[in-house]
Amino acid sequence: MTTWGSRGDVEPLAGLAVAVRELGGEAVVCAPPDEEFVTLLDRVGVPMVPLGPTVHSIVANPKPPTGEDAFRLAPELVRARFETLTEAAEGCDALLATGLMPAGAPDVAEKLGLPYVFACFHLLGLPSRHVPPPMLRPGPPSPAGETDNRVLWRQDAERVNALYRPAVNEHRAAIGLAPVDNVRDYVFTEQPWLAADPVLCPSEGKTDLNVFQTGAWTLPDDRPLQPELEEFLGAGEPPVYVGFGSMAAHAPKDAARVAIEAVRTRGRRVVLASGWAGLTAIDELDDCFVVGDVNQQALFPRVAAVVHHGGAGTTFAATRAGVPQVVVPRIADQPLWAARVAELGIGAAHLDPSPTAESLSAALAEVLTPETRARAKAVAAEVRIDGATVAAKRLLDLAA
Structure with a gap:
């Protein structure tokens, strides 16, 4: 399992890894080497492999990251995924990726012949004919007069390609894989997993992709308050x-x-x-x-x-x-x-x-x-608390 992002990206993977372990499987998490994340995964006994720079070094600055920062970080993360995941996934039966656009993860899975899953914690950024893209990605904005959501989402894919495709295809060529044309769609797959509660995040009709909604991945916490x-x-x-x-x-x-x-x-x-x-x-x-x-x-x-x-x-x-x-x-x-x-x-x-x-x-x-x-x-009383178990069962079935 791999992610790069904040605590909200890492802790759900810890919850999923624990659920996999409770069902008799094993999991290793490749995540940014922030001390907080190292401590979190160590506390629940989940093996961790550091991936990329710390998140704190990117976000904890006086000014928020800029578009230029994103164009520097994107190829760095792609390289880190190709290098780290290729070694960490040896002997594994499946690869699951989430967090900041995990370009490089499906490519490693393809090279190793592993089933690959993309998971997300919300619907923001998933293509939909019903709503336009959120316009969060760095790159040229869409024309002000464009209202066709299909066109706008194609332009969103172009922004993702600008960020990630040169590095992705360079590393794919190095390991004997053909180039990818649409990085976003290749990463997302046709059936991403949605690790969010159906009450808080209803998914029906919200995206053109055939999402599998598991419920939120919660890490049980029995620590006493100080x-x-x-x-x-x-x-x-x-x-x-x-x-x-x-x-x-x-x-x-x-x-x-x-x-x-x-x-x-x-x-x-x-x-x-x-x-x-x-x-x-x-x-x-x-x-x-x-x-x-x-x-x-x-x-x-x-x-x-x-x-x-x-x-x-x-x-x-x-x-x-x-x-x-x-x-x-x-x-x-x-x-x-x-x-x-x-x-x-x-x-x-x-x-x-x-x-x-x-x-x-x-x-x-x-x-x-x-x-x-x-x-x-x-x-x-309506939210479900078994999301990590639902996902773990599905993941183990896929790995088998």
Whole structure:
């Protein structure tokens, strides 16, 4: 199994690898060598092979990555996949890839004669006659007057080719494979796997591809909360959790101050996740507790609301916990999750990526109601928690 991306790309693979192991199989994960990911996979006993540069070195900069950065990173990742996966997949029975466009992974599978699966955690970026491309890829934009979605998706494929095809075909030629014309479609295959919950991410009619939806891949977490956090939780009413995960360069401006002040105006305490942005308390008051890596499965059911960036994993964790959410999306699929949370009535979407204390307080007022909590609990009962097992069974069948 391989990925390159944030915690939200790596942890689901850890969950799938554990599910495969529980069914009698074995799995190795090739992932970026960030210390956080190394620790995560080691904690659950899943072998890891480092692949490519650390994600932190790319995203944790004062400025977000540029298009020029993408054109430098793309061939580097292609080379890393050809080199790393070719060795790591020797003796394996299947290869599954996800994360940032895993160009190079299906090529290695082809060379080794292995079944190949592309998996994704949302529908953003999958071709669809119903909606235009999200226009997130670097490269020339489509003409302003073009409205034919089929044309727009062909142009999306051209942008992917510009990023990846020269490196892909150079490495394919080196191992005796014919060139690939459409890198995006070759990577995606005709039946990608969708590792997202059907309640949160209904797929029917959303893409032209024949997706196999497994449900979200969750890594079971039985770690206890630290004693100091337990003491804080027990010292008053349920606090509000605020965290923006590994979105270091994309965290809202003055995120800690804005969040703490907003929560305080609602008369609540705060559990603040430092994350890759390194958020810290803004004063010495005892109504704020800062955490690092924490068991969300244990913590979220005990908070009043979850304020987060809208990553797929955090959205599912909060939904599964039956707790109201305020989603402050910044990039990629995050606005989609924010919109779905609002549509389901289990939280609010704060679509302005730069909230003020006043605007975030208003969003919290909207969700800190008995009605929203009741709706969140009702939806929690509908989501499925066996996604990793469903995928593991299918993967082992494919490997056999």
